[in-house]
């Protein structure tokens with residue numbers, strides 16, 4: 001049984017996992033200390049024959065202590081997560097030379113639009129795939145998320161990406177895969193009865209395989225005969 005995250009194939013995955021680990025172990029340590037103290041006090045100060053209870057009226061030094069220590073604990077968590085979050089999620093820090101794709105979520109499927117031969121989205125030669133995301137390895141990809149009906153959540157666990165797609169909004173996310181292979185695409189927001197069906201695959205190819213795949217798809221989309229060499233490793 002695997003208790004942790006799935007395999008990481010994202011350039012920023014290690015930073016996320018490190019922040020997660022630091023927060024997990026810090027809170028686990030606090031949990032053990034607090035519960036240990038509780039059990040100790042339950043046993044040490046239990047009712048005994050002939051021992052009288054003594055009322056107490058607060059302790060300023062203790063109260064300052066248990067306010068200041070958690071304050072620094074919470075600041076530690078805020079700092080650890082915010083620095084990673086800003087690096088990954090800020091639109092102005094996303095790579096500028098990224099490949100642009102468009103993702104539309106609807107009840108109950110993902111549709112990914114690719115720019116076609118001209119490299120531009122929203123032109124006549126665009127083509128789309130359903131419940132499949134195809135990307136090249138070692139290349140920054142920027143996806144603009146749209147939703148047609150309700151809120152969905154674009155979830156790529158191995159690529160450490162989870163971002164809501166919200167009707168009326170265009171939300172950018174980026175990623176860069178570090179290994180070829182087939183990974184999971186899912187919806188992480190309960191979006192209706194068919195929510196469980198919003199599962200697909202992320203296919204990470206070598207650049208050469210991706211170019212071949214893209215040329216083939218573009219040819220099919222434009223209705224031209226596919227006079228291309230077969231893809232060896234698919």
Ligand SMILES: [Cu+2]
Nearest residue numbers: 152187191198
């Ligand atoms: Cu959904």
